[in-house]
Amino acid sequence: MGWKIVPMAAVIAVVAALGFNGRGDAPPRTPVLPSQVAASRCAVQLDDAGPAAWPVWVDPPGQPASAVAAVEAVTAPGRGGAALRIGLLSGADAYTGAHAYYTHQLPAGAQAFALSFDYLLPPTSLNNREHPSIAQAFEISLSLWKKSDKAGVFYRYEWGLQYQIVGNTAPDWRLWNGTDWVTTGIQQELVGGDDRWHTVLIEGYVGADRDGNGHGDDLRYVAMRSDDLAIPLGIDLPLQEVQVDASQDYATVAVQLDGNFQQDPYAVTIDNVVLCPYATSPWGD
Ligand SMILES: [Ca+2]
Numbered sequence: 164m165g166w167k168i169v170p171m172a173a174v175i176a177v178v179a180a181l182g183f184n185g186r187g188d189a190p191p192r193t194p195v196l197p198s199q200v201a202a203s204r205c206a207v208q209l210d211d212a213g214p215a216a217w218p219v220w221v222d223p224p225g226q227p228a229s230a231v232a233a234v235e236a237v238t239a240p241g242r243g244g245a246a247l248r249i250g251l252l253s254g255a256d257a258y259t260g261a262h263a264y265y266t267h268q269l270p271a272g273a274q275a276f277a278l279s280f281d282y283l284l285p286p287t288s289l290n291n292r293e294h295p296s297i298a299q300a301f302e303i304s305l306s307l308w309k310k311s312d313k314a315g316v317f318y319r320y321e322w323g324l325q326y327q328i329v330g331n332t333a334p335d336w337r338l339w340n341g342t343d344w345v346t347t348g349i350q351q352e353l354v355g356g357d358d359r360w361h362t363v364l365i366e367g368y369v370g371a372d373r374d375g376n377g378h379g380d381d382l383r384y385v386a387m388r389s390d391d392l393a394i395p396l397g398i399d400l401p402l403q404e405v406q407v408d409a410s411q412d413y414a415t416v417a418v419q420l421d422g423n424f425q426q427d428p429y430a431v432t433i434d435n436v437v438l439c440p441y442a443t444s445p446w447g448d
Pocket of ligand 1: 210
């Protein structure tokens, strides 16, 4: 299938060598392999809500004319259901992204999550080899808007995973720490094109107050799966919380297409978008 499988021992060594900042002096944790999302528990596909439920926000903000994007309903050939096609259609400025997001309420106390979906990438080179890659990166994220213990004060907590197509360490998987992308050191060569379905799963905590400091700023990536590559992460990142205007708790699941240096148009199709929230850890830590 064309992926480069990185030996697990090497993955763990690379992650350790990168020196992700842990919180305090917590002892090393036992690596946890990603679970399979239980379809029977979390059967609602967010993409089936249709394009009207997935508005697009342009990143960076404040440049509404810098990118044109659209979300349309499509049927996924051979997969028997509704899917969404997100298109970055044009743009005046390089490196502009289209961020399509779905907003929903979560059960009270949700602080651990498994997010998974299937997707089709556009045909592209990787890391500008041979010819310019059509896309810069492809991202998924989960954001929580949560009430704090101060009256009327809400914070936003964001969790994200990026497949970086062009960059110094690309093609690789990177994690969002609230202000920047941090490489996992895990490289994978994904093939784009029709019927080249890929599946990604990310598990972890966000918005949790696991260290009891009164803030839900503990961000932990527990594990991920990309196609047949199962990756224990066990990475704690110090998340910067951002104060926001809100009146109730809610969450968004987003898919972002990042434009390249010449803002070439391209599209990504998503299907089986499933979010499983948990009030307590399903991973045994
Ligand atoms: Ca679907």
